[in-house]
Amino acid sequence: MGGLPRELELTLRIKPKRRIKRGKPEALSVPDAINQVWSMDFMSDSLIDGRRFRTFNVLDDFNREGLGIDVDLSLPSARVIRSLEQIIEWRGKPLAIRCDNGPEYISQTLEDWTMKHHITLLYIQQI
Numbered sequence: 001m002g003g004l005p006r007e008l009e010l011t012l013r014i015k016p017k018r019r020i021k022r023g024k025p026e027a028l029s030v031p032d033a034i035n036q037v038w039s040m041d042f043m044s045d046s047l048i049d050g051r052r053f054r055t056f057n058v059l060d061d062f063n064r065e066g067l068g069i070d071v072d073l074s075l076p077s078a079r080v081i082r083s084l085e086q087i088i089e090w091r092g093k094p095l096a097i098r099c100d101n102g103p104e105y106i107s108q109t110l111e112d113w114t115m116k117h118h119i120t121l122l123y124i125q126q127i
Contacts, residue, residue: 031062037122038067038094040084042075042102056083061098067091077107088117096120 031037039061044054056070056079070083084097097114101123114121 031060034060034062034065035092035094037061037096037098039098040080041100056080058084058087060094077103077109081110081113084113093117094119096122098122098124100124 029037037060038058040056040058042054042056044052046052051073053071053073054075056068056075058067058069059065060067068083068087070079072079097119099121111121
């Protein structure tokens with residue numbers, strides 16, 4: 001296959017991919033007590049019939065205690081807020097919540113809710 005395209009000079013020069021140099025992310029601070037910083041994230045899997053489901057997980061960063069797991073086929077920002085309110089009802093509220101930049105976490109609804117409750121949103125740095 002290399003003969004004819006090479007003779008007709010049809011070969012394409014493939015440039016090597018340039019890697020973007022990024023600085024090292026800052027080390028995550030370790031809280032001194034419970035309810036200083038919580039982390040929240042999603043996991044997903046599929047049922048035997050192929051439908052996808054998600055879990056919303058909340059941990060206290062101080063002692064890595066699992067504070068809540070919510071499972072459903074859909075977990076929009078309103079559902080995330082409802083889960084956080086249920087946890088706060090029995091645990092008290094955190095000073096900050098660490099999360100990634102997922103669509104549920106960057107919604108105006110969640111930002112408004114955290115501002116109303118004086119909770120800081122800490123977005124992790126994507127590598």
